[in-house]
Amino acid sequence: MKVLSIAKQLSLVLPERVQAHGRYYGSRQVRWLWRATRLRVASGPFQGMRYVHRSIGSVLRPKWLGTYEKELWPVIEEIVHRGYKTIVNIGAAEGYYAVGLARLLPEARVFCFEEQTQEHHLLLRLATLNGVQDRITSRAWCEPQMLQQTLATARPSLVVCDIDGGEYDLLAPSVVPALRHSDILVEIHDFQRTGAPDQLRALFENTHDIEVILGRERTLADWPLNLNFSSKEKLEALAEGRPDLQDWFWMKARARA
Numbered sequence: 001m002k003v004l005s006i007a008k009q010l011s012l013v014l015p016e017r018v019q020a021h022g023r024y025y026g027s028r029q030v031r032w033l034w035r036a037t038r039l040r041v042a043s044g045p046f047q048g049m050r051y052v053h054r055s056i057g058s059v060l061r062p063k064w065l066g067t068y069e070k071e072l073w074p075v076i077e078e079i080v081h082r083g084y085k086t087i088v089n090i091g092a093a094e095g096y097y098a099v100g101l102a103r104l105l106p107e108a109r110v111f112c113f114e115e116q117t118q119e120h121h122l123l124l125r126l127a128t129l130n131g132v133q134d135r136i137t138s139r140a141w142c143e144p145q146m147l148q149q150t151l152a153t154a155r156p157s158l159v160v161c162d163i164d165g166g167e168y169d170l171l172a173p174s175v176v177p178a179l180r181h182s183d184i185l186v187e188i189h190d191f192q193r194t195g196a197p198d199q200l201r202a203l204f205e206n207t208h209d210i211e212v213i214l215g216r217e218r219t220l221a222d223w224p225l226n227l228n229f230s231s232k233e234k235l236e237a238l239a240e241g242r243p244d245l246q247d248w249f250w251m252k253a254r255a256r257a
Contacts (some may be wrong), residue, residue: 029233031102033064036225041066043224044111045076046100050129056119061242063096067222067238073214075185075250080104082183085154089113090142090170091162095123101160102132106117109135111150113142144175156256162187168196173203180207184251200249215245 026114036042041049043066054060062068078102085108089098092112101109110132112123120138127133134194139146142163147170151157159182161167168185184204190197201210218238229237 014160017045017125029229029237030061032227032229033061033225036227037064039064041100043067044070045074045104046096049100050126052094052122052126052129054094054122055096056114056116056122058096059239060092061237062218062240065237066226067076067218068096068240069226070148070218070222070239071215072185072248075213075248076101077103078231079158079183079185082156084108084156084158084183086151086157087111087160088142088147088150088157088158090147091117091164091166091174092123092138093109094119095126095136097160098123098136099130099132101158102127102135103130109153110137111153112138113140113146115141117162142170144170144172148176148178151176151182155181157182159184159186161185165189165196168200171200171203173207180255181256183253183256184208184249186249186251188249189246197247197249203205204249204251208253211250211252213248213250214246218246 015053027115039051039053040052041047042064047066051064055063084105085099085107087101087108087110089110091227092098092114093113098110098112101116102108114120114123117140123136123138127136151159159179161171161184167189168219171179171184171186188197190201204210216237220234222238223234
């Protein structure tokens with residue numbers, strides 16, 4: 001009788017998602033990155049931030065490397081200098097921006113909205129690892145009334161938004177007047193609705209200075225670590241797994257008071 005290996009036996013009984021999880025964390029690349037970073041962000045404005053072992057809705061490795069959405073590095077540096085008291089992170093996931101900004105802005109209180117409430121424990125874990133749990137509040141779905149109340153907590157205020165097209169419904173100054181006085185960093189999902197980015201720009205062009213941040217492909221020049229990886233492995237680790245390049249609007253309120 002043929003005897004199956006333990007690996008083969010497990011493959012017959014374990015769900016595919018569990019097998020995929022094991023293959024991912026068992027890969028040479030991930031093991032080496034884990035050891036090299038020691039689960040701390042390796043570069044960029046969040047360098048040194050302790051991190052968790054998985055991410056929600058995005059690729060993990062660029063976050064360990066610190067190159068995740070590297071296009072926003074100059075914006076993050078500007079955010080730090082603008083000194084916010086209230087930060088609202090809509091689509092917070094496991095807290096890359098919420099916790100990263102809380103570390104850099106010790107006077108700020110961060111309100112996180114993440115509809116996957118079963119994952120809030122991961123956000124709390126990341127906040128606790130970095131000692132900012134007392135300044136972070138997690139909530140579920142962000143409704144306009146709740147956003148208005150939250151932004152009125154203390155000024156100056158910042159909104160960081162990534163909700164896969166939901167930004168076009170939520171970010172409406174006629175419904176949320178406090179947005180007129182808040183700075184807003186929003187990822188644009190122009191594949192969701194034709195012409196929607198132009199409509200969003202029109203809503204804020206009279207109250208905000210708007211800069212478009214263009215997404216770009218990662219190159220070997222972005223690699224931050226001294227690891228003996230091949231060029232292919234480096235580019236794989238840097239890749240953010242997006243179907244297309246994403247852009248952002250960085251909208252700064254002309255009247256923040």
